[in-house]
Amino acid sequence: MAEAVSLNLEEASQIAMSLVNQGKAQIAMKGNVSTALFLRAALDRKTGLRTGRLLSHVATFDMVSLNRLLLISDAGVNIAPNLEQKADIVRNAIGVAHKLGILEPRVAVLASTETVNPRIPANVEAAALAKMADDKAGAQEVDRTRALRRRDLLKALPGAKGFLPEE
Helix, strand or coil, X not given: CCCCCCCCHXXXXXXXXXXXXXXXXXXXXXXXXXXXXXXXXXXXXXXXXXXXXXXXXXXXXXXXXXXXXXXXXXXCCCCCCCHHHHXXXXXXXXXXXXXXXXXXXXXXXXXXXXXXXXXXXXXXXXXXXXXXXHHCCXXXXXXXXXXXXHHHHHHHCCCCECCECCC
């Protein structure tokens, strides 16, 4: 019988990140640990998960009614990312999808309108990310994705009417 070990949340977070770093675990789950402790462990220079790329958040939802996982990124770690940072966020989310067994994830870049309006930077950058995917000009995994506009996302998720506000 295994011996019970008592750890505080900071130690538990550091051990979890170290196990992922060493390849002994595939993913670190935050659970009930505070965000500050979790990120401190993830960013630790010795045992953390630093890769040289931008750190971003990926939330995973098991959409039972759709028989699939839905990943949403970045929900607050990067407050105002530039275009290159957004591309890194997409790459990170694709990496998480791959670790979860989703070999060809569909990527939706959401912006306020489907038509590109040069006065709305987020729309211009969403179009640029979609173009990276379409032209295979994006780096690494971005060029293997298909960026979907909002209307296409609704078509891609059967039963998702009302999932996003329709225009």
